[in-house]
Amino acid sequence: MDLAFLHPLYEHPGPWASVYVDLSRHPQDATRQRRLTAEAMSRELAGQGADEATCRAVRNAIEELKDSPEPHGRALFARAGAVVLDPPLARAPRQDRALWAPLPRATPLLDLTGEDAVAVVAYIDRRGADFELRSALTRETAGSVTGRQWPVHRTSSADWSERHFQLRVENTWEHNAAEIADALAVCQEETRADLLILVGDDRERRSVHERLPKRLHERVVDARHGAGSRLLDGDVEEARATHVRRRAEAELERFLAARAPDDEGRAEAVEGVPALVEAAREHRIDELVVRPDGGDTHREVWVGEDADQLAVRRTELKILGEQNSWSARVDDALLRSAVATDAAVISLAPAEAAGEQDVPVGGLGALLRWT
Template identity: 70%
Template sequence: MDLAFLHPLYEHPGPWASVYVGSSAPSESMAHERSLTAAAVSHELAEQGADEATCRAVLRAVEELRHDAEPHGRAFFARDGQVVLDPPLTSPPPANQAFWSPLPRTAPLLELAGEDPVCLVAYVDRRGARFELRGALGGEDAGAVAGRQWPLHRTSTSDWSERHFQLRVENTWEHNAAEVADALAGCQEETRADLLILVGEDRERHAVRDRLPQQLLDRVVEAPHGAGSRLLDEDVERVRTEHVRRRAAEEIERFLAARSPDAEGRPGAVEDVAELVEAAREHRIDELLVRPEGPDTHRALWVGEDPDQVAVRRTELRTLGLAEDHALSARADDALLRSVVTTGAPAISVTAAAEATEREVPVGGLGALLRWK
């Protein structure tokens, strides 16, 4: 997950209000339900010690959700009476949550707004194709391509002229498949879609796939549906879920392989909290892996205002230029996420892969692939 959008959260000191609110199904009572939710999370923040201005800002923001059509909900991050960031969620939270803490509570975003693979669906037939972008937040038309419209159908006779006509039909099909493949590759480059789903009859799908650039083939999924019907949401969600699971599994395999030291005795991956903190301070985390249910995720670390001021022991902060009485306690997952955001490294939740393989990796819930240069 690219975390660059979180930068505004680390440009100001805390404490921070972090709120996760799910969307309810449209109904006559939706506005009333949203007001009750807004009051509940505002009250929870006040109970945790949040200032009145920040509670009011969150209350207003959550109430405004009744005017939005977000399918899954939103997260809100506020401080000093202002909502600084309110990203939409790509999965609904298990329950509405509110946190008041020294650092913004960003770790849940890895699952609730994390891997959101965008699918470019191509409804293919012999005449061309129409494209559609589909993601967790809905879909939109992405254009169409029309190939040659004649001739398109074979005949059943064996006359020479008819065989010649059939050859022209074959040429038309091949020409149209090439046109669709070129247009699909261009649309993928423009939209940066993670997956390409080809919908249509077997021959048309295969003809287009065979003409796609080699570098796109590992993104292609074929759906044996008629091109005239829209791909069902559950079909798209199945493809997206499998992609997320496969990518998480690949990162776990990379992580396991990288734990062995290289020729210079340096490991390419670590999961001990002290080693993770050291790597964060030295800007050596190349990717952070998080398994939210792991015991180390909620372990307390000591932090200062500077992202490099993070330590396992409070006394260590003296060597980092921070007086002990200015140190704050924060969750390990949130502290390490702040570090990787400020150094431009990505992070990924490996829950999907852990559930599929029944392996608790990383063991404590936190791990990192390292860079040494």
């Protein structure tokens, strides 16, 4: 998951208000319901010690969502009387919730916005293709390509002139497939799409697939729909969910392999809170691996103002020279460190195998930049 959008949360000190609002229900009295939600979240924050200006900013921001067309929900992060970040959610939260804490409660974003696979759907026929950008939050046109328009149909005659015509038809198909593949590769690069879903007859799909750059082959999904068909939301969602699950399973396998020590007893992955805290302090985390239901995710650690100021015990921070420290959830502290050091972060929630074993131990692990 690309966490660059979270940088504003760590450019200012806390405490922070973190609010998750479900927008998946659209009652007729939406204005009244949003007002009630706004008041409830504001009271919840005030009860936890939030200042009035921040409570008011959150209340106003939620009330402004009364006409929002968003299908899932919104997260709000506020401090000092202002909403600093309000990303839309790719999945609805289980319930509306609000928290006032030293660090932003950002870890739920891994599952509510993270791994929202973006797909480019290419509707292919013999003359060209139309591209459509699809995600949990997006459905929009993404361009088109038009190839040679004549000739594109073959005949059944065995006459020499007809065979020559068929050869020209074959050449036209090959030319069009190459142009579609080139345009699709450019579209993927511009949109940074995770998936390329090809829709059309078998031959046209195969011709385009073969001409795509090899780096994109593993991103391709063939939709079993003929030319002229349009994919339903459920078709795209299934392809996106399969992609996310397979990626999570692949990262889990990579973590399992990396945590096995080499001949010298060194491992390229660690798990457990003490080892992770040490790796975060030393900027050694290359990818943070999170299983949201893990038993250690809610454990408290001590943090300072900077991302690498974290420790299992408060006295450790004082030894490191940090005079001000606060108690915070370890998953949020590690997430702040990952964002600050440009480390990758992945949730194992989509991985089917992750629910069958305690991996990583306690729900938190990391692949290391160096051992």
